[in-house]
Amino acid sequence: MLESVAAPMPESCFRRLHALLEGVEPPPGVAPIHLHVGDPQHAPPAFALERVAEAAPRFGRYAPTGGTPELRTAIADWLRWRYHLPQGMLDPARHVLPVAGIRESMFLGTLLAMRDGSGRPGPAAMAIPNPFYHCYLGAAVTLGAEPVMVPAGREQGFLPDLDALDRATLGRLRAFFLCSPANPQGVVAGLPYLERLIRLAREHRFVVLVDECYAEVYVDRPPPGAMEACARLGGDTDRVLVFHSLSKRSNLPGFRSGFVAGDPALVRDFLALREVGGVAIPEPIQIASAALWRDEAHVEASRALYREKFELAARMLGNRFGFFMPEGGMFLWLEVGDSVEAARRLWAEAGVRVMPGRYMSEASPDGTYPGDDFLRVALVPDLDTTREGLGRIAATLG
Ligand SMILES: Cc1ncc(COP(=O)(O)O)c(C=O)c1O
Structure with missing residues (x-):
């Protein structure tokens, strides 16, 4: 058995979230909504996939x-x-x-x-x-x-x-x-x-x-x-x-x-x-x-979809959770208090999976975590699912 002399590897935020929510089930009949990972879900440009298919023999x-x-x-x-x-x-x-x-x-x-x-x-x-x-x-x-x-x-x-x-x-x-x-x-x-x-x-x-x-x-x-x-x-x-x-x-x-x-x-x-x-x-x-x-056409089309979702979020949450419009990226950074507890509640009570800011930060010298009070919400699904997810966040954390 080899003994590791290195410092332990930091666990990714996704592993930590998985551990937090293991065994916790959303309420029966509530469809889960995943807003915890910045996994783009807009359609990939068809022309790119066609190019791959044409060039497939080069694999x-x-x-x-x-x-x-x-x-x-x-x-x-x-x-x-x-x-x-x-x-x-x-x-x-x-x-x-x-x-x-x-x-x-x-x-x-x-x-x-x-x-x-x-x-x-x-x-x-x-x-x-x-x-x-x-x-x-x-x-x-x-x-x-x-x-x-x-x-x-x-x-x-x-x-x-x-x-x-x-x-x-x-x-x-x-x-x-x-x-x-x-x-x-x-x-x-x-x-x-x-x-x-x-x-x-x-x-x-x-x-x-x-x-x-x-x-x-x-x-x-x-x-x-x-x-x-x-x-x-x-x-x-x-x-x-x-x-x-x-x-x-x-x-x-x-x-x-x-x-x-x-x-x-x-x-x-x-x-x-x-x-x-x-x-x-x-x-x-x-x-x-x-x-x-x-x-650039496909990039502009995708950007327009994100813009629609950010504008929707501003209308739905604009006066709550310290909302601010991000200058870029696909996330909201909402101030909710204890982010780990908020993430657990959102999954258990509303079937919405989000990322606690605590898991994306390390302790400062004074022992506090700069992300502790924030949730990261990825606006990656389609507009209707995003609306439903934001509505559940507002209703649960009110
Ligand atoms: C800040 C940041 N950098 C890099 C990546 C990963 O990029 P890639 O898919 O090119 O490895 C991500 C993916 O979520 C990210 O959020």
Whole structure:
């Protein structure tokens, strides 16, 4: 029997929710509604599935791990268009790498960030927004880095508070995770925030890993991104990696298709790492992915469906639970008091499954959990189911 010397792996919020609700049944005759997981349920674009079918014989061979030139070019063109980047800023061959979904790739990005330890004082640390998407903490703990939880509660405007990090901690950081639009709170980091973070990273030699997978799901204005901030800082992508995914943009979580872009030295090492230990996106999926990055119509249609649901939520809950309209993403972040008890009650009394904010946060130094009083509600089902779910939440937690 091998003895583990590592710190225990943090349990994902989904495991914890499963354990909380095990043996608890919704009332008889009440159809369950699942609003706990950000699993997109709008129809995937039919043209993408047709492309896969046409290219199906290519499943019979290994695909290029670095992605086809067509896919890399489609991604670079999309980034340039979406973030108003100067023509020469991104070279598809050097700055862009298609990856098989971004959860695993953010994990691998952390591995690369950990390799650059030259001359650093003290134990390696990684900054993680608190509350957070579970991959970030899992990566830090697995790699033996000290997770530095950066408060992102209501008092901080739900964005990780950069002033909370002193110079000694900044000097130990290897990576800073940022999620914008944020899962779970739905806030967006503006360009001044992004520029400040990138400047800090360059001064203190850590890597900024920006999870922008919700960049295309927004109500009003397209959220700015870290590549745009790099452009404003002169066009260099040093020490910055952004992560995008077709899971949310194109309602294709099963495709496992996304990309990482930014610092060419990191992108080069990323490819080397993937070539020894990663998987390539299958070629039919790469062909369809290139077509998806070149199409905005399906993205706009899906965004309109989310907008309808957010407007419905504002009408139904607008004066309760500290409701605010998220700037991006697919979640409501409702203030309800004890989030674990609220989630248990909603399942037991109303058959609605939601995610307690407690399970998406770690204890602050004062022992409190920044997500403790909040529920994350994923507006992923169709409009009628969403209406029914929100109605049950309002009636139960009133
Ligand atoms: C914040 C965040 N990042 C990443 C992911 C995973 O993206 P992918 O499907 O590309 O692995 C999710 C999925 O829920 C997410 O919420």
